[in-house]
Amino acid sequence: MTQFEKSAALYERAKRVMPGGCSRNTILRKPHPIYAAKGEGCYVTDIEGVRRIDFANNVASLIHGHAHPAILASVQTQMALGTAFTVGTEIEVQYAEQLVNRSPNFDMIRFVNSGTEAVMNCIKAARAFTRRPKIAKVEGAYHGLYDFAEVSQTASPANWGNLKGPASVPVSRGTPQSVLNDVVVIPFNDPETAIAILNEHKDDIAGILVDLLPHRIGVIPAEQSYVAALRKWSTDNGALLIIDEVITFRTDFSGAQNSYGIKTDLTALGKMIGGGFPVGAIAGRAEVMDMMNPLNGPAPFPLYGTFSANPITLTAGSIAMNLFDQAACAKLNALADKARFGIAEAIKIAEVPACVTGRGSMFRIHLKEKAPNNYREAFIGPEEQKCLSALLDHAFGNGLLMVETGAGLLSTPMGQSEIDHLCDTVLSGLRKIKPMMLKN
Template identity: 60%
Template structure:
């Protein structure tokens, strides 16, 4: 189906002017240069990825001339949409001074001060270059502080590419094991068995089972790693009961509690953890705190963070990085986060509430077995009648996965970029107009796919 946006643009442009088929030609060249023709799998589409030409606000225009509303926001990394004027100005000024030095910069101190001021649990902070690196550094700091090797994580949760952090994120019914004893399932072929043995997998939002599993390793665990709104688990909030249980267990057993807020820091002024009566020992951050540039950070308890202190007689965790705290990222991040003040956080979260309500209304109108989950400025549409409660509930059957892909394609073809799990994130530059239009396009898509949805509904047998 051709996008209405595409049709509108094509009325004023000939095929040669819009660069028709240019994406296909570029992809053929890319295939000869990169595995799969890309450096990140998330950009792939059939028959070929589209290539961006420009973006501004909440809109992205591809090289074919089609403009779409961006609910992907570079996988939740853009809190103010694209090319925000204030961020562009700050970055441009910094680039004229230099992009990176083997010297410290005042920009790093300014940004560290700002982020620490947003959360009382952030005594100290260090910057890195990605969310993966931030989580990895938290795990290594936990090991250095406790002297223990094992880590515990939630089944299905995504925490980046580090061998230990990625365990179980692609587990399936064929290999995930018993619910009371989930298997440590590798993602990449060749993952060392030793790495798998050092990862303890716990079920999400199930305190009794989680604590029973942790108790079996209480003298071996360096930390428990938790995402408070894990995307791969279904974008379901961690229950207060679950988080408190983990906090109490770690305190009682000499382990650390680590929150992965690489994505969820957008949901509160001091992160999603603002919504819980718990302070973690370490927090990993990334994505939107970079203002559109590569970034990561870990912050937390001063005593724990001190394992990275190079001024100590013995440095337990030597830590550095060529582009860590580069001034371009620092000024972009500081500018973005100053703009994302308490009022902006409240306003965006309220907008998220309105959008999820609209989606629920649309699902009811279409009368299909679907639901929406999420909190704050994030949402996910499931091809299930009731919201899942954990990774196993959220796992998509082949039929559900096919429907999800069809719905994402429908939205894309009609002007909306989504994350490929039918998830989306809001940016501060979006308006209710974009949300209402999304609801209209979503309703049309659900109605078109209704015959396929009907196949998901449980059948009833009438007996005399």
């Protein structure tokens, strides 16, 4: 039996019943995906019995790794009491209070089931509040699958147009032209160009959607001046500032927005706040959140959802966030500083044109000499992709799970030994791909 025989056989079965053999393209890898048998802390063991350190953490959603005992115990207790009701539960109120208390920008909150839903509902709330149709979003930023939020996510040199006025590029075939017309695409970290573009649509923009440390744009922080310019423009022009913290909430006790010293209008949350279960949330300014309030007549934006605020997710999330207090967050971020430092050292020793970016508990390796500052600079061309895939294959073969872009996310069960393993593996991987990189 070869090492991956069970996974290969399972994938053959999978391809017969699911397009591409999966429900989420994220799991795909060549020649076939691997399948998890179990996760414990920061380790995942696959069905062949191979154990790897998990730097993917279900794409940033697991802050305490797998099967945390305290989360497990409370979920098991709640499961015996019921998993979903058509009435409220106390945990919904308690967890809402808990999250609202984490950020001065969260007056109120509502729970949904995914980051996609959270972003979609922020956009709908912004439209209801402003009575305007358009949203502005940053070129290349990933915000989930809502038609309007996904525009330009996968723009490429073939279709992205002029940087001074990026094209609204559809992701899914069949996206209505009306959707593209209602999405204003702005470049990242270029306040002058962004403001000039916004000015062309100023009476129509309901909100500007921004991720402050966007993964697909390279895990590079939004510059203070950029965020300040978007905040000022939206205030001056009656639009809302919507921050997507579906991933970045893990970077600071109060989310990435905390370090910008700004008042935001709406925030989309997800991933980590579900404690390992599907979740999303919309948090923000009371007046805007009131768009969902049906107590004084029909809500301007009615919000329902069969599994929203189910007590399993909220029990797990509440425990996870209690455990992720200021001290735990600072400790994890300090460990990630060591990872970024160690990777930068590996790059120096290997003498390859590469760099590492990131903030909080996130990092991303770029096979580029200089850190990118926008989507176009972060874009991975075909030659670079070959080298990156070889590096990630090397990491995989040496016991690391990472995100396909070369990004990694830490979890609280990790310690120095996992970081040492990561940095050693990156060094040996870079040495291995160096001839390939230098050929390009």
